[in-house]
Amino acid sequence: MRTPQISVTKVKRIKNDDLADSAKEMSDAIFGNPIDFSPPYPSTADAITKLITPYTATKAAHKLGGRLAKPAFDAARKLLIAEMVLFVDYVNGIAKGNLDILHASTLPTNEDDKDFKKLISDGAVVQNITDKKGLSGQILTDCDNFGVGVEYLTIISEAEVLPVGAVVEKNGQLTFPSGFTGSFFTHIFLTRKKTFINLKPGVFYYIYYVLVYKQTVGRLSEPLKAVCN
Secondary structure, X not given: OOOOOEOHHHHHOOXXXXXXXXXXXXXXXXXXXXXXXXOOOOOOHHHHHHHHHHHHHHHHHHHHHHHHHHHHHHHHHHHHHHHHHHHHHHHHHHHOOOHHHHHHOOOOEOOOOOOHHHHHHOOOOOOOOEEEEOOOOOEEEEOOOOXXXXXXXXXXXXXXXXXXXXXXXXXXXXXXXXXXXXXXXXEOOOOOOEEEOOOOOOOEEEEEEEEEEOXXXXXXXXXXXXXXX
């Protein structure tokens, strides 16, 4: 069985329309996560930004100008890809096969490709929700990593489970059957780990996760019952 790692081949195959966003997401993920990633870095966030700007400009010009604008676009893409490839060995060296760290970089791995949109549309839900006690009035939540690029909406319901028929709409809005008057809280920061504050100590809360992938919104998971510290 091969060791999970970031795939240079998949980095080089990132689609033109996705490349600028992918480079920005990688930069934000690595330089904004001192727990998993630390110096010495192979490059800088500023260097990445300085390559994203001409790439975006030449891509737009290429769409308007056709073949005459293609050489400049190709050169800008090559430079941006080369910059991202600098981080492949860096991330692999830190992760040593740890999927959570690999996924935290947002770079594509050598895992078998999965159609996350279809999986989520077909009813896949988060697995292994966990909770930890924080300070008074806090609940800290986490769950299994579903895959690269997948995000997580989290909802907690105070003292009671959400009613049958509760649904998360495509825009992320939570709707209920008529008559539901319970209290609930949502966390729209789309990483797995969440911290809920200003809760009532000693009260039970029911934690739900919803998978989100490229505007495809999944269904509510089974809830985890947790007591606030």
